[in-house]
Amino acid sequence: MKKLLTTVAMVVIASSPAGVATAGTTEMPKPNLFEMMDIDQDGVISQQEAAEDQSLVNEFTTVDSDGDKKLTKEEYEQYLAQAVKKSG
Ligand SMILES: [Ca+2]
Numbered sequence: 451m452k453k454l455l456t457t458v459a460m461v462v463i464a465s466s467p468a469g470v471a472t473a474g475t476t477e478m479p480k481p482n483l484f485e486m487m488d489i490d491q492d493g494v495i496s497q498q499e500a501a502e503d504q505s506l507v508n509e510f511t512t513v514d515s516d517g518d519k520k521l522t523k524e525e526y527e528q529y530l531a532q533a534v535k536k537s538g
């Protein structure tokens with residue numbers, strides 16, 4: 451009966467949250483992206499931090515709608531929304 455236990459354990463692992471992530475991702479907001487980009491966690495993305503994302507660098511001035519050379523979460527989310535539209 452040990453074999454059955456092993457099978458059950460494997461099924462449990464397979465259905466853990468890590469496996470769920472691939473299912474049903476039609477329109478998921480990604481709030482963590484901003485935190486990932488904001489390396490020094492000062493609440494804005496500097497041009498240096500934006501260098502992680504080449505397409506963000508290319509559009510930095512466009513995305514930075516108030517022209518302070520920093521992207522707020524709001525500005526970055528607008529960029530993300532546009533990027534989603536483009537990738538269609
Ligand atoms: Ca920052």
Ligand SMILES: [Ca+2]
Binds near residue numbers: 516518519520521522
């Ligand atoms: Ca700005």
